[in-house]
Amino acid sequence: MRSSTLVPRPAAVAAVIASALAAGLLAASPAATAATAADPAAATVRIHDIQGTTRISPLVGQPVAGVPGIVTGVRSYGSSRGFWFQDPEGDGRAATSEGVFVFTGSGSTPGVKPGDSVLVSGTVSEFVPGGTSSGNQSLTQISRPTVTVVSAGNPLPEAVTIAAWTVPAAYAPAGDPAAAGSINGLTLDPRRYALDYYESLEGASVRIGDSRVVGATDPYAALWVTVKPQENPTPRGGTRYGSYTSQNAGRLQIQSLAPLAEQPFPKANVGDVLTGTTEGPLDFNQFGGYTLVSRSAVTVADRGLERESTRPQRRKELSVATYNVENLDPSDPQEKFDALGRAVVGNLASPDILALEEIQDNTGAKNDGVVAADQTVAKFVAAIRAAGGPAYEWRGVDPENNKDGGQPGGNIRQVFLFNPERVSFTDRPGGDATTPTGVIRERGKAALTLSPGRVAPGSEAWTDSRKPLAGEFTFGGKRVFVIANHFGSKGGDESLTSHRQPPNRSSEVRRLQQAQSVNAFVKEILAVDRKADVLVVGDINDFEFSAATKALTDGGALYPAVKSLPRGDRYSYVFQGNSQVLDQILTSPGIDDFEYDSVHINAEFHEQNSDHDPQVLRFRP
Structure with a gap:
């Protein structure tokens, strides 16, 4: 017809x-x-x-x-x-x-x-x-x-311009209590709420002008921009997620309608600029919510974002770092090990103590009963040495097979690396997957019964999750306790664009229990020696304002050191265009003078060796 x-x-x-x-x-x-x-x-x-x-x-x-x-x-x-x-x-x-x-x-x-x-x-x-x-x-x-x-050949309907002045600052209406918090049945109010505004354009042609990239190009050929450049900006070009009510309404995912084979997608970093007019239908998908799918080639101007490097520690400063190395195992390409090694030396200035998260066993995700990770760590240590770093020694505790979550068969765990030229490790034997370490008094000071040892591995808080690894170190004659953590993931949480508002964050329950467990252990140390130097480090998988972080700090036992940074620099991870805190170092009251650095080398870049930025803290014990 x-x-x-x-x-x-x-x-x-x-x-x-x-x-x-x-x-x-x-x-x-x-x-x-x-x-x-x-x-x-x-x-x-x-x-x-x-x-x-x-x-x-x-x-x-x-x-x-x-x-x-x-x-x-x-x-x-x-x-x-x-x-x-x-x-x-x-x-x-x-x-x-x-x-x-x-x-x-x-x-x-x-x-x-x-x-x-x-x-x-x-x-x-x-x-x-x-x-x-x-x-x-x-x-x-x-x-x-x-x-x-x-x-055929008809002119396309005029696209609606999405811009800073068209998107409301308020993100979403409160859900209907009678509908279990859902906003599905509420009449859209696009002049008041950003989610309603985007929904009122679902399926319609929209356009944006020059827009700053706030989420780097991912492996699935998508990136994130903001149409509100003044909305919680970071100094490096991102948009910071600073509270549960600061969802950043200007964020929008960008994809291309053309297959990659026909039209390559640009590789953009945070701070780059999507240039010209980007126009196409407004889609809604699983991995980003509202998404502009561009009918034409997406063009990006490179703004030259560089990876950060922290300064070297001074002679009497102890440098402690934490780094999630994203499911590292010996089968990973040597290039990944080399890049991680160069980062430890060049960007982290070879910290004295380095807590690693997501170290997998010697056969990686192969579900074969292997739990030892000595080959994984040895390959990493060798890469650091090849990059000009120290000959790190390491300590860890092998988990029970498939009892700590993560990829089946991978048996991820935390591991301590330390530079024996600068710091010593106090070995107290007996630590294994199921035996908890405790706290004793030794010559008037706190000490661990097992070092390395695991914190409360039998607690329900740690079922099918990574158990904390505790270690006792000595630096300049002073005892320092480090507890390396990898709290439960956010898997199962509803997205910011959920039909329930506020979204259901079911994973918080587990992390709250885990935080309470670690807090109780720190209090055991402080009960013996209130001036003890204790550092709780790792991938907490939660924000500095979260219930989990508040539970860690309960009773003044710990302080989230990331709060010492300017607000714009408080992030270690970028998710759906939101720069946010997941990785943390928390300090006991005895550590009252320190310098903290969130070293931005991964999360803002399309080329990543991990999806997390490492954290470094320096202090004088």
């Missing part, structure tokens, strides 16, 4: 509906059929009728026929193939989107192109990326479609 009209006439709509019904492609109610016969124009469903004024279509589960619009973008690859089309007329209401996605299947190539005027028949559905258990919002779409092209 071909027509020269931009929007199909009622007679054309009626013909398409009739042919679809005759072919058995649509199941219409008797009332709808009668209405179509009596007045075809009255029966025409428009895209804004499908989108409605809430997050859930008022027509969900119902068939629609002959919905008119102009194709604005086609996704011809991946598991969610289809196209977006948009009504160029609209209804003038801010809450109703004029665009919608048509899902054509996981293996079929849509037979349309941008500029086609089409009539679409199918079933209105709500697709939840990641499944209903994810808590994600749903994407309104038309599935099982029948598509008729009326004409």
Whole structure:
């Protein structure tokens, strides 16, 4: 069917509906059929009728026929193939989107192109990326479609400009208590809430101008920008996540509609600038929520972000660092070991004590019962030595097989490296996977019963999670206790764009228990010697303002050293365009004069040796 009209006439709509019904492609109610016969124009469903004024279509589960619009973008690859089309007329209401996605299947190539005027028949559905258990919002779409092209080469509907002044500062409305905190049933208020604003444009063509990159290009060819450059900026170009109510409304994910083989995606770092006009449909997906999928090549201007280096420790300063090395095992490329080794020497200035997280066993994720990690650590130590660093010694405790979480078979754990030329380790034998270390008094000072030893490994707080590793060190004749941690992950938490507001952060329960366990152990040390030098370090997997951090500091036992930094520098990880704290070093009251550095060498870059930035603290015991 071909027509020269931009929007199909009622007679054309009626013909398409009739042919679809005759072919058995649509199941219409008797009332709808009668209405179509009596007045075809009255029966025409428009895209804004499908989108409605809430997050859930008022027509969900119902068939629609002959919905008119102009194709604005086609996704011809991946598991969610289809196209977006948009009504160029609209209804003038801010809450109703004029665009919608048509899902054509996981293996079929849509037979349309941008500029086609089409009539679409199918079933209105709500697709939840990641499944209903994810808590994600749903994407309104038309599935099982029948598509008729009326004409080709039509101008695309005018894209809506997303900019600092169009996106509300408030992120989301409070969820409806009667609906378990869901915002799905609330009428959209796009002038008041950012999530409502984006939802009111779901499926429609949008555009942004020059925008700062706040999340580096990831392995899946996506990056994050902000359209609000003054919103919680970091000195290096990111956007800082500083509280549960500072979600940063200007963040937007950017992807390309073209396959990588046809159109390479730029490799951008935080602080780079997305240049020119980027325009395309506004999608919603599992890994970033609202996403602008660009119809044209995405261009980025390099702003030359450099990796940081901390200063060397002075002669009487003890330097303690923590670094999550992201599932390191001997099968990783030598290039990764070499890069990590160079970072320890060049960027971390060869710390005296280095607590490592995510050291895997000698066979990595191969689930073969191996738990020893001596080959992994030896390869890492050799890489540090080859980079000009010290001949580190190391201590650790092998876990029970598959009892500490992480990749099955990987048996990740924490490990201490230390420079024997500067610091000594106090070995107190007997530490194993299940025996807890304790605290005793020794010549009036606190001491560990087992060193290295694990903190409360039998506690429910550490079931299927990495147990803390405690060690006793001596520097300049002074005793220093270091507890290396890797708290439970945020897996299972709902995203900031969840249909529940505030989102459900179920993983916090476990980390709160873990923090209470570590806090209790630190208090045991301080009960023997209130001036003891204790450092709690590692991947806490939680923010400096979180309940877990507050539990660690309970009773004044510890202080989160990251709070000594300027607010803009408080981050060690970048997630969905938010620069945030996950890795921490906390100090006991006896360590009242220190220098802290979050060394930004990974999280802001598309080329990473880990997804975490290491942390360094220097003090005089």
